[in-house]
Amino acid sequence: MISKAEAKHIWVLAEQKKGKVANVALEAIGLARKLASASSQEVWAVLLGQDVGGLAEGLIQSGADVVLVVEHPKLDTFRDDPYVDVLAHLAENHKPAVFLIGANSAGRSLAPRLATKLRAGLAADCVELSWDAGNLVAVRPMYGGNVLATVTCPEARPQMATLRPKASPRPVLDASRKGRVEKVDLGGLQIRDRVKLLESVETGGGEVKLEEADIIVSGGRGMGGPERFAVVKALADAFKGAMGASRAAVDAGWVPYAHQVGQTGKTVSPKVYIACGISGAIQHLAGMRSSEIIVAINKNPDAPIFKVATFGIAGDLFEVVPLLTEAVKKEMS
Amino acid sequence: MRIVVSIKQVPETTEVKIDQAGGRVDTEGLTRIINPYDTYALEEAIRIKEASGATVAVISAGPEKTNESLREALATGADEAFLLSDQAFEGSDPLAAAHILARGIEKCGPYDLIICGRQAMDGASGQVGPSLAEELGLPMVSFVRKIEELKDGYIRVQRMTDDGYEVLEGPLPMVISVVKEINEPRLASLKGLMKAKRVEIPVWAAGDLGLDASRIGPAGSPTKVTKLAPPPPRSGGEMIPGTADEQVKTLVAKLKAAKIL
Numbered sequence: 364m365i366s367k368a369e370a371k372h373i374w375v376l377a378e379q380k381k382g383k384v385a386n387v388a389l390e391a392i393g394l395a396r397k398l399a400s401a402s403s404q405e406v407w408a409v410l411l412g413q414d415v416g417g418l419a420e421g422l423i424q425s426g427a428d429v430v431l432v433v434e435h436p437k438l439d440t441f442r443d444d445p446y447v448d449v450l451a452h453l454a455e456n457h458k459p460a461v462f463l464i465g466a467n468s469a470g471r472s473l474a475p476r477l478a479t480k481l482r483a484g485l486a487a488d489c490v491e492l493s494w495d496a497g498n499l500v501a502v503r504p505m506y507g508g509n510v511l512a513t514v515t516c517p518e519a520r521p522q523m524a525t526l527r528p529k530a531s532p533r534p535v536l537d538a539s540r541k542g543r544v545e546k547v548d549l550g551g552l553q554i555r556d557r558v559k560l561l562e563s564v565e566t567g568g569g570e571v572k573l574e575e576a577d578i579i580v581s582g583g584r585g586m587g588g589p590e591r592f593a594v595v596k597a598l599a600d601a602f603k604g605a606m607g608a609s610r611a612a613v614d615a616g617w618v619p620y621a622h623q624v625g626q627t628g629k630t631v632s633p634k635v636y637i638a639c640g641i642s643g644a645i646q647h648l649a650g651m652r653s654s655e656i657i658v659a660i661n662k663n664p665d666a667p668i669f670k671v672a673t674f675g676i677a678g679d680l681f682e683v684v685p686l687l688t689e690a691v692k693k694e695m696s
Numbered sequence: 697m698r699i700v701v702s703i704k705q706v707p708e709t710t711e712v713k714i715d716q717a718g719g720r721v722d723t724e725g726l727t728r729i730i731n732p733y734d735t736y737a738l739e740e741a742i743r744i745k746e747a748s749g750a751t752v753a754v755i756s757a758g759p760e761k762t763n764e765s766l767r768e769a770l771a772t773g774a775d776e777a778f779l780l781s782d783q784a785f786e787g788s789d790p791l792a793a794a795h796i797l798a799r800g801i802e803k804c805g806p807y808d809l810i811i812c813g814r815q816a817m818d819g820a821s822g823q824v825g826p827s828l829a830e831e832l833g834l835p836m837v838s839f840v841r842k843i844e845e846l847k848d849g850y851i852r853v854q855r856m857t858d859d860g861y862e863v864l865e866g867p868l869p870m871v872i873s874v875v876k877e878i879n880e881p882r883l884a885s886l887k888g889l890m891k892a893k894r895v896e897i898p899v900w901a902a903g904d905l906g907l908d909a910s911r912i913g914p915a916g917s918p919t920k921v922t923k924l925a926p927p928p929p930r931s932g933g934e935m936i937p938g939t940a941d942e943q944v945k946t947l948v949a950k951l952k953a954a955k956i957l
Contacts, residue, residue, distance in 0.1 A: 442864075443826070443836055468857045472838035475823035479791060479830035484918030487790070487821040504927070505820050507710035510721055512921050519918035557835035558866035561852070566860040574858065578956070620841075620877040621856070626710070626817070627732065627876045635956055645711060652927065656954060658947065664935075674950055675935045676943045686944040694948065694957040 364482050370460040370520035373399045377408040377422050378469055379415055386575050387465030389425050391526045393534030394492055395463055396426035401494045405429055413439040423542035425534045433547045437556050441469040444555040451480045452552055459521045461499050466525035474525045484516030485523040490530045507626050507649030528574040529632050571605040577634045578604030581624055582612055585640020589617035594684045595639055601691040609641045625650035639680045643668025697750040699741040700807045702797055703734040705758050705765040706818045714924045730765045733813030735881035736874045741811055742773035751775050753804055757796050770895050771888035778804045782901040789917035790823035796912055798831035799905040810871040829871035836871040837864050841878055
């Protein structure tokens with residue numbers, strides 16, 4: 364166990380996939396920079412992979428003071444076993460006070476294992492992080508976003524947290540920032556490697572990821588059928604955003620599960636969420652209520668979605684949405 | 697093959713009240729159900745049992761009334777159930793909860809596959825599955841959307857990622873967490889409910905599991921919840937009047953004012 368007295372500095376896992384650092388990792392570095400400045404600590408980015416050293420400079424420009432680079436064939440793409448073992452090894456050697464990891468599909472799987480191995484406290488899926496008297500203060504939603512819990516970890520180190528995508532802005536690159544790059548030699552470290560990756564498939568052919576989109580246009584039961592989702596897709600494309608769906612639309616088989624927003628689907632917080640033909644069940648609100656602006660288009664003026672909508676349009680979505688798509692295209696051109 | 701499904705009992709709704717002091721969520725009087733995410737885990741285990749023969753054990757840590765959820769799981773198709781219950785477990789954070797469950801799983805017998813839901817509807821940390829794997833020293837694949845192949849000592853699965861999926865293989869025993877896409881859970885049958893009544897559910901306390909007091913409850917929990925609050929209310933409800941043309945024009949103006957367009 365890492366003692367509180369020895370622990371110092373704020374670590375961020377700079378998770379990369381195919382040589383590109385995940386947006387949520389950059390967001391975490393930006394946030395770590397603020398926490399570090401408030402507490403006279405350094406930001407350490409931990410970069411694991413194979414031939415990834417070239418990414419270190421961008422991490423420094425994003426706010427890191429130190430970049431630990433670990434290159435190993437077993438770390439080429441994210442897998443729980445080798446990532447947990449290498450990160451635990453690094454943490455035990457350098458004793459960070461805080462360890463932030465992006466709350467994406469890799470981080471949500473990895474962080475609890477790492478916390479267990481280090482006997483550290485973990486606040487999962489945080490929407491807010493701040494610093495108070497030597498402690499990380501994390502805010503995380505529970506009960507489908509109906510409760511916000513403030514969580515601290517007074518003794519155990521590192522204080523771990525996973526950060527939800529888009530909870531913090533992406534840092535602006537500063538080319539004048541200087542930092543130190545340290546290549547780590549793992550020596551004879553035993554690395555578990557039990558699960559093999561056979562195939563990695565990207566579906567949706569380069570579509571904007573739902574969790575990372577600034578603008579999401581979602582359709583619900585009111586769409587009435589799969590082919591009519593083209594209207595929603597066209598508006599999402601006009602905004603260069605992503606297409607979402609309610610559980611009703613997914614369960615009806617109109618749209619794949621990967622698009623589902625809500626309690627049993629994805630949680631998103633875009634700048635603008637446009638809900639088309641979605642009544643606004645509590646389970647749906649759980650997945651999108653933290654969006655900055657919510658626009659609801661629904662023919663039923665009493666639909667509960669209007670109670671949370673910043674702007675509500677009671678009307679026929681098949682009339683309104685195509686008009687809006689044309690107007691957006693005109694504005695964007 | 698023996699499969700262990702870890703389930704949690706949760707309030708049936710997420711619309712809960714926080715007590716005045718902001719220290720506790722008041723779930724008194726709410727109907728309690730099997731965590732909806734865990735029903736996919738249970739269903740998958742029962743499907744494996746039906747397809748190729750397996751014993752399905754369900755395990756849960758919680759107060760005495762968690763028994764009702766374990767009986768429901770038995771009535772749905774599980775063969776055995778185990779309850780881990782002790783006042784000393786109260787106030788356990790996810791790390792401590794996984795520690796308790798791991799010792800319970802070790803005590804309940806040999807296992808080939810452990811299946812969990814991806815998170816609980818109440819706490820929503822999603823920590824217990826991966827944490828359990830580490831406690832038991834097992835490999836894990838999270839967010840499984842399909843089991844492609846399962847045989848003696850071997851599993852191949854599809855794992856949902858942020859932009860698609862991965863195909864992964866590994867040795868058993870293994871822990872997997874599953875997502876909604878994997879199946880459509882069935883409900884407990886009347887016949888099953890009758891049968892489930894006769895199954896004896898062992899109840900194990902901290903002492904039965906050889907748990908150290910420093911690893912459970914508040915003492916074994918590195919994290920502390922210092923405050924609970926409702927989310928900031930949304931200032932909603934501005935309805936845009938007019939014909940479709942007018943509504944769209946107004947909305948575009950609003951989005952331009954907000955620097956979206």
